[in-house]
Amino acid sequence: MIDRLTPRILALVGCLAALVPAFAQNDLRTAQARLTLQFLTDPAGEQCRRIETSDPASLIPVALHRTFHDDFDEHPLLNGKWVPHYAGGAAWPQARYWGGDGSDFKRKTTYNGEQQIYVDPRYGGRTTTPLGLDPFKVRDGILSIVATRTPPALKSVLFNNEYVSGILTTQSWFSQKYGYFEIRSKIPVGTGVWPAFWMLADDGGWPPEIDVMEGRGQRPGDLVMTTHWRIPATGRVGSCGFDFSLPGAVTDFHDYGVLWMRDRLVYFIDRKPVSDIKVPIGFDDPMYMIVNLAMGSKYFEGVGFVDAESPVTVEFEIDRISAYQFDSY
Template identity: 80%
Template sequence: MIDKSTPRVLALAGCLAAFAPALAQDDLMIVPERITLQATTDPAGQRCRRIETSAPLMPVSLRRTFHDDFDEHPLSKGIWVPHYAGGASWPAARYWGGDGSDFKRKTAWNGEQQIYVDPRYGGRETTPLGLDPFKIRNGVLSIVASRTPPELKSVLFNNEYISGILTTQGSFSQKYGYFEIRSKIPVGVGVWPAFWMLADNGGWPPEVDVMEGRGQRPGDLVMTTHWRIPTTQIIETCGFDFEVPDASTGFHDYGVLWMRDRLIYFIDRKPVSDIKVPVGFDDPMYMIVNLAMGSKDFGGVGFVDGESPVTVEFEIDRISAYQFDSY
């Protein structure tokens, strides 16, 4: 999700895979404390690969270490923060408003056209604007992106949209294990939802994009790994597009299993691709979920225009993390 314009050695590979409709939301209301997934056992390659039905698999047992089923507002428990984190040079006041505070509330080099808000944020001012992009309905969180009210545009750094981001940096991170979101993927011109992970030490890369939606291509989602070669400092990227025809209307599970030797991506808990763990995956990673609007480089999103939705919702049933029993 960060810096899609960086040089890449491995091109993003494309593939299509159809999946049966996900179980109804009510069927998974009780999330187990332990799960078993099927992991590949043959050697993983430096390049990512699709997992074919003939690939040798073995069961791995995991125990739950993090879970939010969004029965209440995501900012009420203290496990999520609604902005990118910063260091000592970013006092708390900068998170809540003032000139320059937009630096922690969008990824400008992606060409994004939204600003991430929350009820305490004041834009250029320090008085809270009371804007809340997080809505809870029947145990489902919606991150809502909407056109910026004209009277607030200058206060909100002239961004076309207001939207939301949630991260667990500072509250939860983990090395190895399984990380999963159950969600619907919204569509529309300029719509860019994502569930992804970054290193807790603040460095970039590594980056794991568990799920990114291409808003202009309904049913098309991307799962990608990013890393840096230390000797050349070149950023390498490898991932696949997958097609889940009802992704925008039905809930599906999107996850990644981080093992010592490989990363395995899952859709509805079925392994769909893997890659050898690249260099630099040394620190625990934290989770990020957000709804961006507009992109200059990420294909299938585009810049917002008159055809973009006035409001769009990224619906999330739950986010969970698990750790290996043996780790």
């Protein structure tokens, strides 16, 4: 979600159902306390690659146990697991976290050209009085992060952002080095709509960044999984990832995850491996999880800027978010 570069390698994958044997499948409606996933036996390369094999001999299992879970049976700000803004770390210069509670610096990434501000019921914008804006709705165990047009009367108070929306992060509460991180969600669409589930280093630095799932709002059924790192020789940011076509992503819940190992990152859709990459340099610290619904993007193709055709209200529906650690590693 930061310093967004167009992925270098793109591929449309129309069918994901036959990638791993049936015994590797788990009930996707729940987040089991224990989980088994599979990945390729041969080492990952320096650049990411698609995984299209259904040969059991090419896949090996790994066992994990659950370390974090929220199935959103209650409001996400009631359980102490989430923070509704970027929480800190001035080592990430573009975020300028030191703006303070009365600033929008903790509540959007201006560099991306985002046109929303992340709010919560206690946030007052330019004032010290809470505005009572709540972008988080829970219904029947489903969390919706809701983006709506900013009320005209509050626009100046909210730094003239076009939308109010929501973000949840586990920074300073939960982070983990290695393991499996997963969201089960639907992916909303529309001009300017940019939902994401991603990870950053808990020390506040950037990169590294793992984009487990990003939606391109102008391209229904198109989702992106990308790794970002800094190249030591040049100081530039390297990126490698793929687009995947999943027509039911808008209407149906699917699981999107990443398995972080010492030597590789493996991306999963519905717990089937779809791509991997050798872990780049710089992935040394535990990482925390972020889920958000941004509106508008300067660099991320297929999102676009907010315009008259953008929806008045958008809901990013999330069934659960979970993390797992290896049984032995």
